[in-house]
Amino acid sequence: MRAGSAWLDGWRRWLDPRYTWGRATHNLGLKLLALGVSVTLWFVATGDRRANVEQGFDVPVTVRDTTGNGQEKRATSNLSPSSVRVTLRGRPERLRELQPENIEAVVDVTGVPEGSFTQPVTVTAPTGTEVQRQSPARVQGFVDTQVTRTLPVTLSVAS
Secondary structure, three states, X not given: OHHHHHHHHHHHHXXXXXHXXXXXXXXXHHHHHHHHHHHHHHHXXXXXXXXXXXXXXXXXXXXXXXXXXXXXXXXXXXXXXXXXXXXXXXXXXXXXXXXXXXXXXEEEOOOOOOEEEEXXXXXXXXXXXXXXXXXXXXXXXXXXXXXXXXXXXXXXOOO
16 A cells, blocks of 8 residues: 555655756756757658649640731641640649649740741749649641631522
């Protein structure tokens, strides 16, 4: 029975404020150093959750053509490839909410003569992200003038 009493006496001394204060301030510098090291380790261990990540998207290529005075229009065909693989870097929460429609991949054929072409693709990354890679960097296609004419039509009905 004496062993149980000693255990209880050990806990009773913590009720004495002088004893509690003495234990709390004993080796205070080492205790604060240990707290600082543990907080630093926690930030290092959880830092990868806050880090930027990369994610790939297949983005359709759109064509921009401002050639001409507005009277003639040009058509683009046989665009190859019709989409590019874009790798963006950013915060995980920002990349999760992105859709390929939010990313713009444009090939500008302004001033390109009629016929086949090979032009670079310009990718515009949404806010909060940056382009890491894109494949391919250039696309091929064909530009031709689109002609519209109004022709008279005569309808004859045979009875």
